[in-house]
Amino acid sequence: MNSEKLFEEAKKYIPGGVNSPLRAFKPNPFFVERGEGSYLYDVDGNKYIDYCLAYGPLILGHANPQIVEALDNQAAFGTSYGAPTEGEITLAKEVVDRIPCADKVRFVNSGGEATMSAIRAARGFTGRDKIVKFEGAYHGAHDYCLVKQGDGFESLPDCSGIPLDTTKNTLVVPYNDEEALTALIDAEGENIACIILEVIMGNIGFIPPKPGYLEFLRKITEENGIVLIFDEVITGFRLSRGGAQEYYGVTPDMTTLGKIVGGGMPMGAFCGKEEIMDVIAPVGPVYQAGTFSGNPMSVVAGISMLNQLDDDAYANLEEKGSYLRGAMADIVEDLDLNITPVGAGSMYQIYFNPNEILNSVDAKASDADRFLVYFKELLNEGIFIPPSQFECNFLSTAHTMDDLDNTVIAIEKALKVAFEK
Numbered sequence: 533m534n535s536e537k538l539f540e541e542a543k544k545y546i547p548g549g550v551n552s553p554l555r556a557f558k559p560n561p562f563f564v565e566r567g568e569g570s571y572l573y574d575v576d577g578n579k580y581i582d583y584c585l586a587y588g589p590l591i592l593g594h595a596n597p598q599i600v601e602a603l604d605n606q607a608a609f610g611t612s613y614g615a616p617t618e619g620e621i622t623l624a625k626e627v628v629d630r631i632p633c634a635d636k637v638r639f640v641n642s643g644g645e646a647t648m649s650a651i652r653a654a655r656g657f658t659g660r661d662k663i664v665k666f667e668g669a670y671h672g673a674h675d676y677c678l679v680k681q682g683d684g685f686e687s688l689p690d691c692s693g694i695p696l697d698t699t700k701n702t703l704v705v706p707y708n709d710e711e712a713l714t715a716l717i718d719a720e721g722e723n724i725a726c727i728i729l730e731v732i733m734g735n736i737g738f739i740p741p742k743p744g745y746l747e748f749l750r751k752i753t754e755e756n757g758i759v760l761i762f763d764e765v766i767t768g769f770r771l772s773r774g775g776a777q778e779y780y781g782v783t784p785d786m787t788t789l790g791k792i793v794g795g796g797m798p799m800g801a802f803c804g805k806e807e808i809m810d811v812i813a814p815v816g817p818v819y820q821a822g823t824f825s826g827n828p829m830s831v832v833a834g835i836s837m838l839n840q841l842d843d844d845a846y847a848n849l850e851e852k853g854s855y856l857r858g859a860m861a862d863i864v865e866d867l868d869l870n871i872t873p874v875g876a877g878s879m880y881q882i883y884f885n886p887n888e889i890l891n892s893v894d895a896k897a898s899d900a901d902r903f904l905v906y907f908k909e910l911l912n913e914g915i916f917i918p919p920s921q922f923e924c925n926f927l928s929t930a931h932t933m934d935d936l937d938n939t940v941i942a943i944e945k946a947l948k949v950a951f952e953k
């Protein structure tokens with residue numbers, strides 16, 4: 533079987549042939565046989581250096597031996613109990629120890645479930661209905677957050693199937709814009725339960741906060757009794773040991789986690805100050821539950837992942853990230869291209885856009901079609917990145933210096949093809 537045939541077959545049984553839409557790139561996605569370290573192998577016999585890394589979780593690369601061993605051992609003991617295990621405490625302690633805002637944490641099954649639950653907790657805690665999110669930020673595929681900005685402060689569903697009655701409670705403003713948020717809070721402040729943000733917007737490429745912007749958010753939320761939620765599903769345990777809040781030195785009231793926290797198994801988590809977390813059932817009145825929540829497979833994988841993510845691992849990721857970003861900046865300069873490499877730590881992207889990117893409007897002005905030429909060309913060269921200008925690329929500790937050097941050569945070739953140089 534090859535990928536093309538498998539895709540035709542998959543489309544008969546699965547909408548679009550995939551179980552998450554971005555995977556369906558043209559003409560057909562490759563079907564994976566296995567992953568190992570920094571490499572993915574497809575069913576057609578191709579090998580790729582992987583910078584998608586399952587869209588972020590695999591910070592130690594594929595099939596990390598210690599995680600595989602932990603999963604093997606746990607599988608033999610059973611995969612789900614509907615009763616607590618000691619491992620849940622171990623992982624909870626690790627999260628509380630690392631994440632500055634976390635007094636308590638609850639584990640769920642995905643990042644989307646984490647943001648949905650954190651928003652409910654914030655609403656229960658404040659007794660307010662409205663929430664604020666930023667244009668272009670992604671917080672999972674649930675109704676509260678698939679919302680875009682309409683005229684003025686009107687908020688519209690981002691896709692069909694979401695009621696206007698739901699989105700009217702989700703207010704959307706541009707990121708890095710103090711005036712827009714101040715105006716919104718002047719008008720609606722006492723009705724707003726929470727502000728949720730991706731500290732670095734990673735689902736539209738890579739947009740970091742302007743200097744001072746997080747401090748501004750911290751101050752305005754405190755003054756208005758609004759719960760500040762950092763959605764660190766990407767940045768948590770990636771940007772630093774304690775996530776973006778440690779990296780930037782601003783502590784929110786709540787944090788959502790996903791991707792890395794489950795060691796490559798399905799898992800999310802939300803955590804925060806004790807007085808907020810204690811609104812959740814069975815302590816408080818905010819109901820939140822899940823059959824597989826805190827399941828022992830995800831828990832043992834998460835513990836193993838976090839145990840391996842020590843200071844050396846972050847130093848290693850930082851070193852590789854700077855090396856790759858430095859090399860990309862040199863290529864862009866040598867080829868005299870008017871495009872903008874961005875990134876920090878083990879995250880990077882190139883905006884096919886000459887300007888500084890501060891919000892989603894800036895990002896959307898990029899040449900996304902030309903980016904797809906670059907993506908295809910990289911794939912031909914055996915480099916896999918997410919198939920979109922509006923995603924972030926990731927490094928793992930498993931990437932070798934040889935991998936990076938081969939990648940730099942491929943990036944130069946792909947940019948030459950994309951820009952006809």
Ligand SMILES: *Cc1c(COP(=O)(O)O)cnc(C)c1O
Binds near residue numbers: 645766
């Ligand atoms: C991936 C992501 C989510 C959603 O997580 P899922 O596990 O896909 O539900 C939420 N927030 C951010 C910032 C993400 O990157």
